[in-house]
Amino acid sequence: MHISETCHTPTDAQAATDSRHGIDGMNGVNGVNGTDRTPPNLITNVATTNATVPDVAMTSVIHRGLARRGLLPTEHYLDAGYASAELIVQARERHQLALITPLLTDNSVQARTRNGYDRAAFTIDWDNQQVTCPQGQTSTSWTPCRQRGTPMIVAAFPTSVCRPCPARALCTSAKHGGRHLTLRPRPIQKTLDAARAAQTNPAWRDTYKIRYGIEGTIHQAVAACGLRRARYPGIKKVHFEHVVSAIALNLIRLHAWWNGRPLDRTRTSHLARLEPALTA
Numbered sequence: 586m587h588i589s590e591t592c593h594t595p596t597d598a599q600a601a602t603d604s605r606h607g608i609d610g611m612n613g614v615n616g617v618n619g620t621d622r623t624p625p626n627l628i629t630n631v632a633t634t635n636a637t638v639p640d641v642a643m644t645s646v647i648h649r650g651l652a653r654r655g656l657l658p659t660e661h662y663l664d665a666g667y668a669s670a671e672l673i674v675q676a677r678e679r680h681q682l683a684l685i686t687p688l689l690t691d692n693s694v695q696a697r698t699r700n701g702y703d704r705a706a707f708t709i710d711w712d713n714q715q716v717t718c719p720q721g722q723t724s725t726s727w728t729p730c731r732q733r734g735t736p737m738i739v740a741a742f743p744t745s746v747c748r749p750c751p752a753r754a755l756c757t758s759a760k761h762g763g764r765h766l767t768l769r770p771r772p773i774q775k776t777l778d779a780a781r782a783a784q785t786n787p788a789w790r791d792t793y794k795i796r797y798g799i800e801g802t803i804h805q806a807v808a809a810c811g812l813r814r815a816r817y818p819g820i821k822k823v824h825f826e827h828v829v830s831a832i833a834l835n836l837i838r839l840h841a842w843w844n845g846r847p848l849d850r851t852r853t854s855h856l857a858r859l860e861p862a863l864t865a
Contacts, residue, residue, distance in 0.1 A: 586631060586632070586633055586806070586812060586827050587630075587631070587632040587633075587634070587640070587643050587647060588628055588630075588631060588799070588802060588803070588806070588831070589628065589629050589630035589631070589647060589651065590626050590627060590628045590629060590799075590802060591624075591626045591627050591629060591658075592626060592662060592795050592796065624842065625838040625839060625841070625842045626798075626802075626838070627835050627838060627839075628802075628831040628834055628835055629651060629654075629656045630647055630650050630651050630654075630656070631824070631827045631828050631830075631831045632646060632647055632650065632824075633820060633823055633824035633827050634820075635820065639666070640664065640666035640667045641666060641667055641668065641669060641672070643667065644663070644667045644668065644672050644676075644684075645672065645675065648661075648676060648679075648680055648682065652680060657680055657682060658682065659681075659682065659683065660682075660683045660685055661676070661682055661683065661684050661685065662685045662686070662793065662795055662796035663684055663685070663686040663796070664686070664796070665686060665687045665688070665689070667686065668684055668686035668687075668688060669688070670688060670769065670773045670774075670776045670777040670780065671773055672684060673686075673688075673776050673780065674772050674773060674776050685792070685793060685796075686780075687784050687793070688777065688780045688781060688784070690781060691703050691704055691705070691781065694758060695755070695756070700755070701754075701755040701756060702718065702719050702752070702755055702756045704766065704768075704778070705778065705781075705782070706718075706719050707719070707766060709740075709768065709774070711771050714727035714740075715727065715740070716740040716742075716766055716768075718742065718756065718764065719752070720750060720751075720752055722742060722746045722747075722750070723742075724740040724741055724742050724766070725741065725742065725743045726739075726740065726741040727739075727740050728740075728741070732767075735769075736769070736770050737767055737768065737769060738767070738768040738769070738770065739765055739766070739767055739768075740765070740766045740768060741763060741764070741765045741766075742763035742764045742765075743763050744761070744762050744763045746763060747762070747763030747764055748763070802834075805834060805837075806830060806831075806834060809830075809833070809834065809837065810830035810833060810834070812826075812827065812830055
């Protein structure tokens with residue numbers, strides 16, 4: 586079950602009209618007290634798939650479902666499993682929608698060890714199809730190709746330049762030849778670089794916390810509707826069960842909001858209750 590819901594927060598100046606949503610890893614329930622009239626977060630979309638369908642295959646499907654009902658947000662907070670650089674570009678071009686999600690970091694040896702020149706250390710001149718290394722040398726080849734069916738570009742530096750380079754150990758572990766840099770097509774690579782740079786910023790991580798409350802929504806769905814177990818065989822019947830359960834959760838939240846009763850009651854675990862006693 587893939588859940589999408591609104592992500593209002595009590596500190597949002599435009600909470601009543603804010604159009605930030607999330608899918609499966611979005612924000613949980615915001616309570617209301619006697620003076621706080623922040624609207625409750627409501628489930629806006631439910632998708633049902635077989636367990637073998639990867640999350641990333643559902644992102645575009647969910648966007649189309651939200652678009653049909655006029656419920657597309659301006660910002661969509663997703664779990665990392667739902668996103669890719671291609672989907673970020675696609676959502677921006679098709680729906681004018683910003684996907685806020687962590688992307689997989691650079692997995693090169695230089696990036697993993699943080700001791701060398703990773704992709705971010707190189708400057709790409711897309712118009713002239715050249716790459717400049719931190720030592721000021723430029724690549725001599727630019728080869729479009731496909732790797733496992735995905736369009737890629739391989740930029741290579743000549744051996745005559747890389748072999749005598751004093752920073753060779755920081756750049757490549759190859760015994761022979763020069764550095765090769767593998768890039769995605771221009772819009773994808775630029776999106777990937779920008780997203781990776783942004784997610785290292787503490788301000789970005791603080792903003793991304795808005796989706797953490799989805800665990801509360803999932804818990805509510807399990808506790809109130811028993812959604813860990815499908816009551817009927819067949820994907821269509823299970824999906825109907827999910828939709829009805831989402832409607833029930835929305836009614837529970839609206840009823841609580843209309844009556845001024847907060848939903849986000851915190852639970853103190855046995856271990857947490859034991860800690861003050863041990864301290865005393």
